Amino acid sequence: MSAPLLALRGVRKVFGTRVLFEIDRLSVDEGGAYVLVGPNGSGKTSLMRILAGLDREAGGGMDFRGAPAAFTSYPERLRRSIVYVHQHPYLFHTSLRHNLEYGLRCRGVPAAERARRVDEAIAWAGLEPRRATPPAKLSGGEKQRAALARARALEPELLLLDEPTSNLDRDGRAQTLALLAQLRDERRTVIVACHDQEIIGLAGFTRLRLDDGRIALQSG
Amino acid sequence: MDLLEPTRQAFALLFGGDPELWQIIWLSLWVSVAAIALVAAPSIALGFLLAKKRFPGQRAAVVLVQALLSFPTVVIGLVIYLLLSRRGPLGSFDLLFTPWAIMVGYMVIAFPILVVFTIAAVQGADPRVYETARCLGAGRFAASLTTLREVRFGILAAVVNGFGRAISEVGCAIMVGGNIAGLTRNIPTAIALETTKGDFAQGIALGFVLMVVALGVNVLLALLQGQGGLR
Numbered sequence: 001m002s003a004p005l006l007a008l009r010g011v012r013k014v015f016g017t018r019v020l021f022e023i024d025r026l027s028v029d030e031g032g033a034y035v036l037v038g039p040n041g042s043g044k045t046s047l048m049r050i051l052a053g054l055d056r057e058a059g060g061g062m063d064f065r066g067a068p069a070a071f072t073s074y075p076e077r078l079r080r081s082i083v084y085v086h087q088h089p090y091l092f093h094t095s096l097r098h099n100l101e102y103g104l105r106c107r108g109v110p111a112a113e114r115a116r117r118v119d120e121a122i123a124w125a126g127l128e129p130r131r132a133t134p135p136a137k138l139s140g141g142e143k144q145r146a147a148l149a150r151a152r153a154l155e156p157e158l159l160l161l162d163e164p165t166s167n168l169d170r171d172g173r174a175q176t177l178a179l180l181a182q183l184r185d186e187r188r189t190v191i192v193a194c195h196d197q198e199i200i201g202l203a204g205f206t207r208l209r210l211d212d213g214r215i216a217l218q219s220g
Numbered sequence: 221m222d223l224l225e226p227t228r229q230a231f232a233l234l235f236g237g238d239p240e241l242w243q244i245i246w247l248s249l250w251v252s253v254a255a256i257a258l259v260a261a262p263s264i265a266l267g268f269l270l271a272k273k274r275f276p277g278q279r280a281a282v283v284l285v286q287a288l289l290s291f292p293t294v295v296i297g298l299v300i301y302l303l304l305s306r307r308g309p310l311g312s313f314d315l316l317f318t319p320w321a322i323m324v325g326y327m328v329i330a331f332p333i334l335v336v337f338t339i340a341a342v343q344g345a346d347p348r349v350y351e352t353a354r355c356l357g358a359g360r361f362a363a364s365l366t367t368l369r370e371v372r373f374g375i376l377a378a379v380v381n382g383f384g385r386a387i388s389e390v391g392c393a394i395m396v397g398g399n400i401a402g403l404t405r406n407i408p409t410a411i412a413l414e415t416t417k418g419d420f421a422q423g424i425a426l427g428f429v430l431m432v433v434a435l436g437v438n439v440l441l442a443l444l445q446g447q448g449g450l451r
């Protein structure tokens with residue numbers, strides 16, 4: 001059996017005196033699509049932020065491709081491998097193209113390759129007609145799709161999506177669901193935190209349930 | 221008092237290309253622009269650090285900078301005078317009663333404005349800006365620059381306010397510049413002098429220029445904000 005992409009070890013999050021969760025072990029396989037479910041306040045967003053290195057006060061650590069990392073000293077190299085998309089994604093007040101290019105520039109991708117990947121990302125997200133629209137003027141669904149495309153264009157090893165369909169109208173949800181299904185079909189390793197029954201019900205997604213401070217694989 | 225005649229004379233001076241008047245205007249503009257250009261980058265960097273970083277004495281530093289905002293400019297002029305005077309610690313540079321001394325004064329006056337406006341702009345930034353930049357792979361410095369770019373209109377407002385304060389300042393400019401005709405006389409010191417002499421034409425002409433400059437930079441700021449799609 002091949003080693004998991006990600007193995008969590010003793011992850012612990014505490015708010016004041018309250019232990020939000022303690023996760024002894026959890027493995028995420030490469031190419032797997034996961035949904036992280038659980039009641040409000042169970043710590044889904046907190047766990048995603050810990051994995052993304054946005055919360056450095058959590059205890060424990062993880063092995064990423066076998067290399068150990070503590071959350072209190074999150075390695076910079078993991079920021080190139082793990083990409084987190086906020087529940088309400090932020091698009092920079094520049095242009096759609098600049099947003100999609102941003103992470104590629106950070107990675108030193110050459111201009112020609114950047115242009116190719118940005119064009120591909122715009123087409124993937126169905127944003128061709130909105131190419132010249134300032135990001136601030138995109139609809140909620142379009143912003144969500146742009147953020148997904150921006151993250152996907154970086155070809156991360158692990159994609160963390162926080163409630164990607166919350167506050168979207170029907171059309172926006174349907175389009176986002178279609179993109180999530182594509183990510184699954186492309187064998188991207190993705191964890192989606194959500195309440196959305198349609199995402200939870202998507203075929204091929206493994207369900208992780210975070211409840212009462214514990215996490216468990218849950219059969220469909 | 222008849223205002224029409226001095227106003228007519230003021231416009232005659234302005235549009236007649238009066239060399240003395242235009243020399244005063246030119247001095248005011250270049251000294252103010254140079255002062256802001258020199259002090260902007262370090263002030264904005266300090267404002268960002270004070271807004272984002274937590275360190276011992278940070279709160280006291282913010283209070284101190286805020287206090288500098290309300291310091292009388294003549295007191296700032298007095299301190300700079302003492303520093304630059306022959307027997308002062310910087311006397312060997314021989315800067316007193318030169319445009320450079322006025323520029324130093326303007327830098328000190330604009331500094332707290334730039335810092336405090338930057339703190340407000342950065343603290344008002346959406347926390348997702350920095351996080352998003354980091355999640356997309358930016359290092360700390362690049363993510364900080366991205367945050368500053370996202371609040372660029374707040375930063376521009378800081379620069380415009382700093383410039384406005386500098387170009388209209390009179391107390392410090394008189395103290396360290398000496399209001400010397402042809403050398404350190406600028407718009408506000410000339411207005412003050414000519415008015416006390418009862419020569420309103422030049423004062424009106426220079427006041428008109430100040431108002432046009434103030435209006436111009438603010439219109440430019442509004443246009444840039446509009447182009448940014450942030451209205």
